[in-house]
Amino acid sequence: xxxxxxxxxxxxxxxxxxxxxxxxxxxxxxxxxxxxxxxxxxxxxxxxxxxxxxxxxxxxxxxxxxxxxxxxxxxxxxxxxxxxxxxxxxxxxxxxxxxxxxxxxxxxxxxxxxxxxxxxxxxxxxxxxxxxxxxxxxxxxxxxxxxxxxxxxxxxxxxxxxxxxxxxxxxxxxxxxxxxxxxxxxxxxxxxxxxxxxxxxxxxxxxxxxxxxxxxxxxxxxxxxxxxxxxxxxxxxxxxxxxxxxxxxxxxxxxxxxxxxxxxxxxxxxxxxxxxxxxxxxxxxxxxxxx
Amino acid sequence: xxxxxxxxxxxxxxxxxxxxxxxxxxxxxxxxxxxxxxxxxxxxxxxxxxxxxxxxxxxxxxxxxxxxxxxxxxxxxxxxxxxxxxxxxxxxxxxxxxxxxxxxxxxxxxxxxxxxxxxxxxxxxxxxxxxxxxxxxxxxxxxxxxxxxxxxxxxxxxxxxxxxxxxxxxxxxxxxxxxxxxxxxxxxxxxxxxxxxxxxxxxxxxxxxxxxxxxxxxxxxxxxxxxxxxxxxxxxxxxxxxxxxxxxxxxxxxxxxxxxxxxxxxxxxxxxxxxxxxxxxxxxxxxxxxxxxxxxxxxxxxxxxxxxxxxxxxxx
Numbered sequence: 001x002x003x004x005x006x007x008x009x010x011x012x013x014x015x016x017x018x019x020x021x022x023x024x025x026x027x028x029x030x031x032x033x034x035x036x037x038x039x040x041x042x043x044x045x046x047x048x049x050x051x052x053x054x055x056x057x058x059x060x061x062x063x064x065x066x067x068x069x070x071x072x073x074x075x076x077x078x079x080x081x082x083x084x085x086x087x088x089x090x091x092x093x094x095x096x097x098x099x100x101x102x103x104x105x106x107x108x109x110x111x112x113x114x115x116x117x118x119x120x121x122x123x124x125x126x127x128x129x130x131x132x133x134x135x136x137x138x139x140x141x142x143x144x145x146x147x148x149x150x151x152x153x154x155x156x157x158x159x160x161x162x163x164x165x166x167x168x169x170x171x172x173x174x175x176x177x178x179x180x181x182x183x184x185x186x187x188x189x190x191x192x193x194x195x196x197x198x199x200x201x202x203x204x205x206x207x208x209x210x211x212x213x214x215x216x217x218x219x220x221x222x223x224x225x226x227x228x229x230x231x232x233x234x235x236x237x238x239x240x241x242x243x244x245x246x247x248x249x250x251x252x253x254x255x256x257x258x259x260x261x262x263x264x265x266x267x268x269x270x271x272x273x274x275x276x277x278x279x280x281x282x283x284x285x286x287x288x289x290x291x
Numbered sequence: 292x293x294x295x296x297x298x299x300x301x302x303x304x305x306x307x308x309x310x311x312x313x314x315x316x317x318x319x320x321x322x323x324x325x326x327x328x329x330x331x332x333x334x335x336x337x338x339x340x341x342x343x344x345x346x347x348x349x350x351x352x353x354x355x356x357x358x359x360x361x362x363x364x365x366x367x368x369x370x371x372x373x374x375x376x377x378x379x380x381x382x383x384x385x386x387x388x389x390x391x392x393x394x395x396x397x398x399x400x401x402x403x404x405x406x407x408x409x410x411x412x413x414x415x416x417x418x419x420x421x422x423x424x425x426x427x428x429x430x431x432x433x434x435x436x437x438x439x440x441x442x443x444x445x446x447x448x449x450x451x452x453x454x455x456x457x458x459x460x461x462x463x464x465x466x467x468x469x470x471x472x473x474x475x476x477x478x479x480x481x482x483x484x485x486x487x488x489x490x491x492x493x494x495x496x497x498x499x500x501x502x503x504x505x506x507x508x509x510x511x512x513x514x515x516x517x518x519x520x521x522x523x524x525x526x527x528x529x530x531x532x533x534x535x536x537x538x539x540x541x542x543x544x545x546x547x548x549x550x551x552x553x554x555x556x557x558x559x560x561x562x563x564x565x566x567x568x569x570x571x572x573x574x575x576x577x578x579x580x581x582x583x584x585x586x587x588x589x590x591x592x593x594x595x596x597x598x599x600x601x602x603x604x605x606x607x
Contacts, residue, residue: 007399015387096383100440103348103372104401288351 034136382437
């Protein structure tokens, strides 16, 4: 798997547009933004107000993951990653390169290596983005002569790390489910644009599945049908977040009448992850490579 | 136990599409390729050559039948394909990577030794192009890179679909010589699909001809062409010669050519072995026919191929 990952990394890292524009856009974008913030802070006192430096806390760097997890902003935030995944999977058809690599290794390993590459890129890009945001705010507040709390005691750092890992994990998992379907679409359509379009649609539809469940319950005059929303990834990811941070279930009243346990939500999310990746593996196992 | 065969194809069929759009690309073909040979796989466009190659490489699933490489079913024991190098249709690569990087990626995927890359690039004449992106390569250069990629894992079996497409005559000669050396010196097996029948005739030990998804001929090149010798005789008078020869040999009207419309001399072509020449000469001389020339010509693989595919088309 290490050599397969190395092969994927070589491909993506040497494709300027692919990694440069779709993945490194996050830290590079943050760097560009904080360069403006720092320069503006030097020359204008209004910048302190405009950029919200008064009251900035370094522990807020974990908010960078909201780019991927908070609807509706995440629809735009996930777009580069969806395009990356679509290129990663459908690019092999468009370049006619599957035929070079599928006889040399198992199809499952080839697909899993792509998911691993995606995961490493996303984690690296957002970790780098977090560092840039933290340092950027620190430099700007320092120039403005403002404090940049809280003091980095062991307890604060420990709590921050826990919160950071939770947010990163949940954002990553929710993105992984969506990109798995984008990968599935890329394999079916064998087109990069097909993967992007379908991934984009799923990004919009999935958080709004409760509307579909509500519509079904009205259509069939069965109030229980709305409870189907309990199986949606976004609901369960929200529920896990609520349990870990506030030690209680997510309250979706009046849409959902029941509260879902942490264990159930973890199981449902795990099923979505395993199921969506398994779907991609199954499709590729059975697919004829004709290009 | 090690199999004597590099490839064994049994009752292999492949149908593309569904319902009204069904296309049967292969119709239950059987084929054995022994180790240590260059095997030529011939057929007109759309005959099923590339489909067969894709099935051998487990790129597509058969509708029926099986393919074994070195005695192992490629669908059940996919790992056996690590010992196979291939070019399928035109060699295609990641256009944004250099030639060397493309080979590195393929080497990593196949767990092959990357140290062989410079040597392979040198052997296909690309050592001074390693740092150029493949997008700037000509068709011939891509084909050379394809050959290097096929040889990366030092495979025991090479499957090459039109390997000399896009190459100049010197490049084609180099590839032919290289393939022959791989078989003769290193006992590798080459499964070669090509439209260039003269090339196949020069380099292959055995051939199979596929037509509309069926194998219509197979065997050693020498065996297939044996018994297809032509004797071409220039005679005067033509009519007498024709009457005499018709008593013992079959002559079709197409094989009788008058030299000019006003002259009585002409050419008669007999499909027979060279061993018959003395009897033919005796027969003609006894009948008072003058013989100006008698030449023996072996049928080329190209002529054999065209005859076989035409016959198969007429039988359909």
